[in-house]
Amino acid sequence: MREDEARTRLLARRAELDAEDAANADSRDTVELQQDSVGRLSRxxxxxxxxxxxxxxxxxxAERNRIAAALARLDQGEWGWCTVCGEQIAERRLAHDPSIATCLKCASAG
Incomplete structure (x- = not known):
């Protein structure tokens, strides 16, 4: 996977996460405890x-933080290299998730 392709995918996924947050904002609001209009099980x-x-x-x-870290690695020219051992991350692993920061060996060890 090329770096420009990875950047495009990371930015697109971040935009999806932002849209999901906006769409579900009311689901995280405080639950009103109205004894008279809502039953106990409904609450x-x-x-x-x-x-x-x-x-x-x-x-x-957490995913947004991984994306931000991957974008920073892209900017620094360190994307595609394991942040633990420094070895190159397998192409298939990066193609699956461009925000991956570790090689399979280091991910399995931790």
């Missing part, structure tokens, strides 16, 4: 959905 369901939305947001944030 519990709403709280569970809120917790799942917050967990999804944390995963998107």
């Amino acid at each position: 519990m369901d709403a709280m569970q959905q809120q917790a799942m939305a917050q967990a999804t947001e944390r995963r998107r944030k």
Whole structure:
């Protein structure tokens, strides 16, 4: 995978994450506990959905951080090289996920 192709894919994925965050913003809002209009099970369901939305947001944030780090490695000319051992990362591994920072050997060891 060429560096310009990797950059394009990383930027596109970051834009997708931003769009998902915007679309699901209300799912993470505080659950209102209205005893008179919503039953106990409905409140519990709403709280569970809120917790799942917050967990999804944390995963998107972690992925966004990996993307930012990969873009920084691209800018520094270090993309495609393992951040642990310094060896070149396999082409197929980078093609699967251009934000990967480690070779398979180092990823398996950690």
